[in-house]
Structure formats: C-alpha cells, structure tokens
Amino acid sequence: MQASEIRALFAVASRPEVVSLAGGMPFVQALNMEMMADTVSKLLMERGATALQYGSGQGDVMLREQILDVMAEVKVTAHPDDIIVTTGSQMALDLVTRVFCDPGDVVLVEAPSYVGALGVFRAYECDVIHVAMDDEGLNPEALSEAIAKLGTEGRKAKMIYTIPSFHNPAGITQSQERRTRILQIAKSAGILLLEDDPYGLLGFEGEPPAAIRSQDEEGVIYLGSFSKTIASGLRVGWAVAPHGVREKLVLAAESAVLCPSNYSQLTISEYLATQPWREQIKIFRELYRERRDALLDSLDQLMPAGTTWTKPAGGFYSWVTLPDGLDATAMLPRAVQQLVAYVPGTGFYIDGQGRQNMRLSYCYPEPERIREGVRRLAGVIEGELEIAATFGTSSALRNSSGTNVPAPDLA
Amino acid sequence: MSSYLVLAGGLSPERDVSLRSGRRVAEALRTASGVEVIEADVDASLIEILHKHRPACVIPVLHGAAGEDGALRDVLTSLNLPFVGAKGASARLAFDKPVAKNLLSRAGVATPAVLALPHATFRELGAGGLLTGIREYLGLPIMVKPASGGSALGASVVRTAADFPSAMVGAFAYSEIAMMEQYVKGTEVAISVLETHEGVIALPAVEIVPESGIYDYNSRYTAGSTEFFVPARLSKDLAAECARIAVLAHEVLGLRDWSRTDLIIDEAGTPWFLETNAAPGMTETSLYPQALHAAGLNLGDITNVLVQQAIARG
Numbered sequence: 001m002q003a004s005e006i007r008a009l010f011a012v013a014s015r016p017e018v019v020s021l022a023g024g025m026p027f028v029q030a031l032n033m034e035m036m037a038d039t040v041s042k043l044l045m046e047r048g049a050t051a052l053q054y055g056s057g058q059g060d061v062m063l064r065e066q067i068l069d070v071m072a073e074v075k076v077t078a079h080p081d082d083i084i085v086t087t088g089s090q091m092a093l094d095l096v097t098r099v100f101c102d103p104g105d106v107v108l109v110e111a112p113s114y115v116g117a118l119g120v121f122r123a124y125e126c127d128v129i130h131v132a133m134d135d136e137g138l139n140p141e142a143l144s145e146a147i148a149k150l151g152t153e154g155r156k157a158k159m160i161y162t163i164p165s166f167h168n169p170a171g172i173t174q175s176q177e178r179r180t181r182i183l184q185i186a187k188s189a190g191i192l193l194l195e196d197d198p199y200g201l202l203g204f205e206g207e208p209p210a211a212i213r214s215q216d217e218e219g220v221i222y223l224g225s226f227s228k229t230i231a232s233g234l235r236v237g238w239a240v241a242p243h244g245v246r247e248k249l250v251l252a253a254e255s256a257v258l259c260p261s262n263y264s265q266l267t268i269s270e271y272l273a274t275q276p277w278r279e280q281i282k283i284f285r286e287l288y289r290e291r292r293d294a295l296l297d298s299l300d301q302l303m304p305a306g307t308t309w310t311k312p313a314g315g316f317y318s319w320v321t322l323p324d325g326l327d328a329t330a331m332l333p334r335a336v337q338q339l340v341a342y343v344p345g346t347g348f349y350i351d352g353q354g355r356q357n358m359r360l361s362y363c364y365p366e367p368e369r370i371r372e373g374v375r376r377l378a379g380v381i382e383g384e385l386e387i388a389a390t391f392g393t394s395s396a397l398r399n400s401s402g403t404n405v406p407a408p409d410l411a
Numbered sequence: 412m413s414s415y416l417v418l419a420g421g422l423s424p425e426r427d428v429s430l431r432s433g434r435r436v437a438e439a440l441r442t443a444s445g446v447e448v449i450e451a452d453v454d455a456s457l458i459e460i461l462h463k464h465r466p467a468c469v470i471p472v473l474h475g476a477a478g479e480d481g482a483l484r485d486v487l488t489s490l491n492l493p494f495v496g497a498k499g500a501s502a503r504l505a506f507d508k509p510v511a512k513n514l515l516s517r518a519g520v521a522t523p524a525v526l527a528l529p530h531a532t533f534r535e536l537g538a539g540g541l542l543t544g545i546r547e548y549l550g551l552p553i554m555v556k557p558a559s560g561g562s563a564l565g566a567s568v569v570r571t572a573a574d575f576p577s578a579m580v581g582a583f584a585y586s587e588i589a590m591m592e593q594y595v596k597g598t599e600v601a602i603s604v605l606e607t608h609e610g611v612i613a614l615p616a617v618e619i620v621p622e623s624g625i626y627d628y629n630s631r632y633t634a635g636s637t638e639f640f641v642p643a644r645l646s647k648d649l650a651a652e653c654a655r656i657a658v659l660a661h662e663v664l665g666l667r668d669w670s671r672t673d674l675i676i677d678e679a680g681t682p683w684f685l686e687t688n689a690a691p692g693m694t695e696t697s698l699y700p701q702a703l704h705a706a707g708l709n710l711g712d713i714t715n716v717l718v719q720q721a722i723a724r725g
Contacts, residue, residue, distance in 0.1 A: 005564065005628040011427035015454070018422075330577075333424055333565065333584040387583055390534045391542075391576035 006344065009332050010406040013341035019373030021295075021360040022341040023410035024168070024316055026228050030287050035275055036231075043270045055262035057254035058246075059085025059238070063269040067224065067238055070272070074165075074200045075214035076222060078240050084249050087260050089198055089225040089237030090116055092249075095256070096159075096194060096221055096239065097124045099248045106157040108146055110138050112319070112348030112357070114168050114196065115405045117161055121350075128350045129157070137174035138162050140181045147189045159192045165209045166199035166315025169348050169359035173203075173313050179212045187219050198225040198237075201281050203314035204289040218242050226268055228316075229281050232408075234264040288316065294367035295360060298374035304381050309360070316363040319345075321356055322381065325388045328358040334383060340376035347405040415440060415718060416466035418483070420452035423475025424585065425562050428632065432693035433472040435700070436714055440470070443711030444718070453483060461490060468718045469494040472693060475560050479506045479690050493721040495714070501665035502689040506559050509590050511664060515684045518663050520656050522684040523593035523675075524549055527558050530583050542575050545591055552594040555579060557586030561688060563627045568594060597677040599626055600643045602657035603691065603702035604670045607716055611661055613654035614702035618643030634696055641705040645676070653682050660687045668717045671699055 013020045043051055064080040071078065086092040093116065101107065103125035109117065111130035121128045132142040150157060162182065164174040186193040195212045203209065213222035225237040241249055271277065292312060299309055306323030322328055329344040345357025362370055417440070419433020420426055433450055441448045451460050453473065469492050471483060481499030488499065497505070505511050509527040516522050526545055533541055546553065555578040556566035565585035567578045582589035603614040618640040621630035630637045645653065657672040664687055671691035674682045691699040693710065700710050
C-alpha cells in the first residue's frame with residue numbers, strides 16, 4: 001500500500017464518528033482561554049509594535065532567558081546566548097541537519113523513530129540507520145555495534161538522534177544510567193548527540209527525567225518545544241547548542257525565515273512571565289495521565305492474545321505489536337471502516353520495518369472515546385486474525401513506500 | 412434565488428477524492444450558473460441542511476459506499492429533491508462490479524471472466540483448495556479487487572500463486588466480497604458519457620499510461636505520475652466501438668446524466684468491459700474533466716446543463 005493511499009484513509013479519520021488514535025495533536029482545549037486572551041491582549045496593548053515587527057534571527061532575548069527556567073526542570077543549564085529560538089523544534093531539527101549533514105552522511109536513529117526527523121534526514125539525503133531499542137530505550141550494545149560496523153566500512157556517523165523521554169512513537173523512557181552510557185558511547189566515538197525532548201515535562205510519575213544535555217555541554221545539541229507544554233499553534237521551539245554550532249544555526253535560520261515569529265515568541269514570553277505555567281503543565285500531565293490509563297486499561301481488557309504494547313510513563317504514545325502474521329498497514333482500511341484510526345508502524349522506519357506495529361496516541365480523545373476506540377480496534381484485530389487464519393498469510397506483504405503518517409492537524 | 416448543493420466527502424476510503432471532486436464541481440458550477448452553491452458532507456447534519464436550504468438541485472459527487480451504492484440517492488428521492496446522476500437502484504447495479512459485468516456480458520460485451528466470493532466462503536470451505544481451483548480456472552495473472560469501491564483501493568495483480576493470499580487479504584480489508592478477475596493485458600481507456608435532452612453521447616476516450624505500469628491510487632491522484640492521451644490513440648473503428656460500449660453500459664445499467672466506463676483493449680483489438688462509475692471522479696487529475704475538455708466542453712457549463720435537466724424532471 002502506498003503512502004498516498006494511507007493518507008487518503010487518514011482523510012476519513014478526521015470525521016467525528018471516527019475515534020482517531022492516529023494523530024499527535026496536543027489537547028490545547030485544556031488551556032485557560034481567558035488567560036490566553038488576556039496575555040495576548042496585554043502583549044498587544046503594551047508591546048504591540050515590537051510583537052508585530054521583525055525580531056532577531058536568534059530569537060527574543062527575554063524569551064531565551066525564560067527558556068532557561070523551563071529547561072531547569074530537566075536540569076539543563078546554559079547561557080541565553082547558547083539558545084536559538086525556532087519555528088517549532090521541527091525547524092531546529094532541519095537547521096541542525098542542514099548545518100551538519102551532507103548527502104550520504106550517516107545518522108543513527110532509534111528503531112522506530114520520530115517520523116518528522118526521518119523526513120528531515122531523508123530530505124537532506126542522509127543515510128539513516130536504525131538502532132534497536134529495548135525496554136529502556138536506545139540499546140547501548142546495538143549502538144556500539146552499529147558504530148563499529150560503520151568503522152569497518154571506513155565510515156563514521158555524523159549524528160545520533162535520540163528521544164530519551166517518553167519516546168515518539170515507542171512510548172519508552174531511557175533510565176539515567178542508560179542516558180549516561182549512550183552519552184559515553186557517543187563521546188568516545190566523537191559523534192554528536194542530537195537530543196529531542198518535546199515531552200520531557202509531561203511525565204506522569206515523579207520529577208521530569210534529567211536531559212542528557214544536563215550531563216554534557218559540548219557533545220549534545222538539545223531540542224526543546226513549547227508545542228506540548230503551551231500551544232502547538234504558536235510554533236515555538238528551540239535548540240541549545242555549543243557556541244560554534246549556534247552561530248551557524250543562526251545564519252541558517254536567518255536565510256530560511258529571517259527570524260522566528262516575534263508575535264508567537266512574545267506571546268509565549270508574556271505567558272511565562274504572567275501566567276502560572278507550571279500549574280498549567282500539571283493540568284496537562286493529569287489530563288494525559290488519565291487518558292494513558294484509559295488506553296492501557298482498555299488494552300488490557302480487550303486486546304486479543306498475542307498483542308503487546310508499551311506502557312508509557314509520560315508523553316502521548318503507546319507502541320503496539322500485533323499478533324504474528326498481522327500487518328498493521330494492510331489492516332488500516334478495515335479499521336477506518338470500523339471507525340477507528342491508528343498510524344501503521346512502517347511510517348516510523350525508513351527501511352520497511354514495523355509492519356507488525358502501530359502507534360496509538362491518547363493525547364487528544366477523551367477517555368471514553370479512547371475506550372470506545374480500543375473496543376473497535378480489538379474487533380478489527382480479531383477480524384484480521386480470522387482473515388489471516390483463513391488465508392494462512394504470514395503477513396500481507398504489500399509494498400509500502402513513503403512517509404505514511406497523517407498530517408500534523410489530525411487529531 | 413434558490414441554491415444548489417454539492418454533496419462530497421462521506422465516510423468511504425475515497426473521502427479525500429470525493430472532497431477534491433466536490434470542491435472542483437462546486438467552483439465550476441458557481442462560475443457557470445451564478446447561483447449560490449453550497450457544499451455539504453454526508454453526516455448527521457445533512458438532513459437538517461437539506462431541509463433548511465431546500466436546494467433546487469443536489470449534485471452528489473460521492474465516491475464509494477453511500478455515494479455510489481445508491482443509498483444516499485434514495486434518501487434524496489425520499490425528500491423529493493432533484494439530483495444529478497443515476498437513481499439509487501441503477502447506481503447500485505453499477506457499484507456492484509460483478510453484477511454490472513454480468514449485465515454487460517448479457518448485452519454481448521466482452522468482459523474478463525470473474526468470480527466473486529465473500530470471506531465466509533473461504534473460511535468455511537478452506538482457502539487453500541479454493542484458491543488453487545480459482546487459479547486454475549482463471550489462469551495467472553489474476554486481478555484481485557474489492558467487489559465494490561473505486562480508485563483501485565485494495566486492488567492488486569496476482570502474478571504468482573504465492574501472491575494470491577495476501578492479495579485477498581488486501582481486498583477483504585476494503586470489502587466483504589472480493590472479486591477475482593481474469594487479467595487482460597492491453598491499453599486502458601476510459602470513456603465518459605454525457606446524457607442530455609439531445610441524447611446519450613460518448614466523449615473522446617482517454618487513454619491511460621501510468622508511469623509505474625499500474626493505474627493504482629498513486630497513479631490516479633498524483634499529478635504527473637500518469638500520462639494521458641486524449642483522445643486515445645485508437646483507430647476510428649475501435650474508438651467508435653469503445654464509444655458504443657460506454658453508451659450501452661450507461662443504458663443497460665439505467666444510469667442518468669453522467670457516467671464513465673473503463674475498458675481495456677487487448678492486443679487483438681478487442682475492448683473488454685471492466686466497470687462503470689455512476690459518480691465519476693472530478694479531481695484535477697480525473698478522467699471525466701479531461702474528456703470534457705477534449706470535447707470542447709466546460710465542467711461548469713455541463714454541470715449546469717445537467718442541473719437544469721434534473722430540476723426539469725423534478
């Protein structure tokens with residue numbers, strides 16, 4: 001099945017009858033809209049001429065200082081000048097890849113990995129190599145092996161791209177020991193570590209995990225985002241990079257967009273300065289925790305034997321492995337007709353892996369809808385098991401190509 | 412002045428195609444008619460919208476179930492709303508491909524041999540033996556597709572015995588009934604049919620040459636991935652024969668206003684009937700608008716003619 005065909009099925013998923021466990025839209029309805037309105041109103045009344053004007057390519061100075069407070073939650077310390085504000089952290093990913101990678105350069109990524117990153121690496125013609133994960137995330141042995149194997153070919157990876165906390169799509173979080181080992185491996189091999197941390201503050205248990213960047217200032221570029229903690233529509237993210245790199249990122253940013261939206265940045269800045277943002281993040285955490293529980297409870301109750309899934313301690317996603325012989329891509333039309341949608345696993349790999357997997361997101365639908373979605377999904381999987389049993393298919397090995405995931409505005 | 416209402420979207424896997432078709436038809440009709448054209452989806456609010464606006468005419472541009480299986484057309488009939496295109500019962504005949512093929516075969520048109528079976532038959536009788544029998548009966552390669560639905564969704568060509576089970580799984584993901592059809596190698600052509608008070612005419616045939624060799628979903632809706640020849644590179648006689656078959660299909664199935672018949676012409680020059688669409692696609696890469704253009708006609712003007720025709724018949 002081709003990417004365009006899968007995207008067509010996602011068009012159906014936007015209908016209200018369909019329970020979409022496919023998209024990754026944060027539940028921004030949980031924001032206090034009156035407070036947001038006050039924030040924007042105050043901003044325009046007091047600093048309108050600045051907000052509506054061009055800004056600096058590196059980003060607003062005051063916002064960069066406030067970002068230090070936000071990153072303190074994950075134990076990252078930096079100087080405001082080490083930060084570059086970007087149009088979502090997606091743009092930071094693009095800039096880092098543009099600055100570091102030439103066509104053919106190797107980037108090591110988790111298996112599976114964030115589809116938006118795969119898209120960027122593909123666009124810059126990088127050679128993407130997946131490295132296995134286990135229950136604690138990126139597997140250090142597999143990482144060392146991949147680096148060693150490249151060495152025997154006379155090659156060296158340019159970057160290791162990792163999402164240590166509440167991984168998209170795997171729903172796994174690296175332990176602190178694991179983070180230390182991965183950092184050691186990267187440093188001893190002299191490979192830059194690109195740490196993507198959009199969900200870091202959205203853990204459901206205890207303190208937010210300390211970022212890898214908190215252990216090392218030189219070998220790590222850290223990407224952060226306000227998309228999940230405040231509002232994705234404002235498109236404000238950032239990168240923290242060593243000085244020499246940061247200069248290049250700013251030049252690249254200026255050539256791409258001149259400057260990130262001053263209006264969005266100052267809205268965030270005003271919000272952080274005047275609103276109880278930590279309280280709001282707590283509200284988001286509680287909301288997503290309740291939805292995660294709804295998902296995991298109903299998976300426990302309803303999934304046919306042989307189905308397994310990860311149990312995320314934060315973030316938006318659980319990664320499901322279907323019983324042997326089932327193909328999540330081939331099954332998608334049946335699911336959509338039964339009014340439930342998910343993202344087939346193949347979208348999170350560049351090499352056709354993931355046929356037996358799907359990503360379920362619990363960030364957007366209400367708990368009741370999540371339960372209904374899982375109930376429908378269980379029926380779909382049972383139907384597909386029956387078909388597979390009838391035809392004895394080990395899997396429906398139909399061709400899949402392209403980035404078969406929904407557009408960002410799908411719930 | 413009363414308005415017209417273009418119906419597009421729906422819950423079918425062809426929703427996206429339908430929305431694109433609908434926007435295009437609505438825009439063209441707006442320009443051509445000067446009348447307000449409302450666009451509506453098929454959802455819980457539809458009946459209310461129909462009652463509220465009481466459009467002078469409805470133009471269903473729905474693909475797949477509910478749009479082409481006749482259900483929605485029966486709803487419009489029950490509401491006494493004039494609409495463009497086939498009535499429910501006729502749309503249903505065309506939508507069920509094996510049934511349509513049978514009707515055309517009876518009318519003397521060549522159509523590839525077909526078998527249509529629900530999943531339950533395979534489950535009850537055992538797939539292994541059945542697939543072997545089907546393979547021997549039809550001979551490889553075999554075209555497997557859902558018995559209803561369009562845009563080649565769930566369709567694939569089985570070239571080896573090993574491909575057969577997964578092709579069946581692919582088709583059953585879209586439909587309860589899968590059809591297995593003798594594969595005819597040749598030139599694909601689509602003939603658009605237009606019915607006005609002057610009679611039923613076939614528009615110039617469109618010849619389809621997909622870059623990938625297969626006219627699948629991607630080739631259909633990705634601009635530039637398929638080469639079209641309009642009119643098709645056919646001899647005068649063959650073009651006339653294709654036109655005759657398309658008009659015959661329109662009449663045998665009892666369709667109205669517009670339809671599109673897909674044929675494949677084998678190496679010996681015989682046209683084989685594949686299917687007829689009661690709600691042809693109208694996207695920027697679709698075949699019907701290309702045929703209209705080749706005939707020197709304009710989508711908006713023609714839609715307006717069909718709208719007036721629908722209003723007149725009430």
